Amino acid sequence: MITSADNDKLKTIRKLRQKHWREKLGVFVAEGEDLVNAAERAGWEPEFVLRAGRDVDPGLLDGVSALGSGTRVIGVYEQRWSEPGGRLMVWLYAVEDPGNVGTVIRSAHGLCDGPVVLGPGCADPYSSKAVRASMGSVFARPPARAAFHELPGWRIALDAHAEQDVRGMELGDRAVVCAGAERRGLPGEVLAAADAVARIPLRADGPDSLNVAMAATVALYEVGNRMAAHA
């Protein structure tokens, strides 16, 4: 039973709040029963797991928690990275909000067979906030990393100003939904190189665009349905 805040495992957990340390050590923290159970269901062996009152004094575990008081379990796991693949996947560009990255990982786990592929400038999917937003889907479907030109398949760039909407779009056998940052969207060179550019149909009196996680999710839903109908 760990009874000192000087313990190496507790120090590691504290360090892993920083991206710098997550990259250096190649591991990350999952906090709470739901996430630790999701890791187990997906067959991930933890580096270590600390349970309050069994492995560690509860107050000390709270002290390294990113959530605040009441944490009962924290697990530390090795980061895994997939390769782009599957019939349908999603590519994110400069999505800086870790909650959005984690939420899209969860949506993709439900709506397509490929991973979320992170392009330049995205939030770390292994940050505490992204892991939590993924609700454990990060274990079932680890993210990939790739530049736009490395993506296989028919690349559909989402753009609020596109003429075509996602319901009318031509589709290939394999597709990648590409979604860009809040406000700036995808860069011009991606729009120019994409196989299709399409928008989510929104009301004329509506907002300019949806939140990026919403747009990616709706596009995965639509494209996935249409691919299934044509399969």
Next chain:
Amino acid sequence: MITSADNDKLKTIRKLRQKHWREKLGVFVAEGEDLVNAAERAGWEPEFVLRAGRDVDPGLLDGVSALGSGTRVIGVYEQRWSEPGGRLMVWLYAVEDPGNVGTVIRSAHGLCDGPVVLGPGCADPYSSKAVRASMGSVFARPPARAAFHELPGWRIALDAHAEQDVRGMELGDRAVVCAGAERRGLPGEVLAAADAVARIPLRADGPDSLNVAMAATVALYEVGNRMAAHA
């Protein structure tokens, strides 16, 4: 030019971080050019607006900011509440995360003609985080408040365990998409009283459910498209 932190307007802004004060005063804060511009576009007269360097010392404005340093403008507005209405709207039950509430307000503004109707236990749509997540849609389409039994139209309850999926569902002339809290979903009495219970179709090897804002958005997209096709 305000040069003292004791100024009444600055004190009001500080108080409005608390729901208690927002309810008591019936006003709320919008921070940043984008939101203040969205209010203006929607024709909302502010109670007051403070611009850094013009109306107030920049350091003092930063001091009352919910975002931290660099704030250039803060506006205070009277809260407005819509009535349930329109052909398609969304009802939220116990959605406690203000980011989710604000994001659904933005999605509804883009995908349906009715407001977001808040049922019991939802986060305050006029909290700073919800207003920000709405990206200004809270001005264009103020939320409503109602209990489930007060909702007009065909009430579609989203439930991850429903047999029917949203693509096959019968629709009325008017519809309300009803979405419940993360984890717990909608309560049994709502599922029992709803006109239809449906799920978002997810992969068998996927997560149990989508994030509530994603589920509501996908359902609005699907139901809206189907209603337009049958109109």
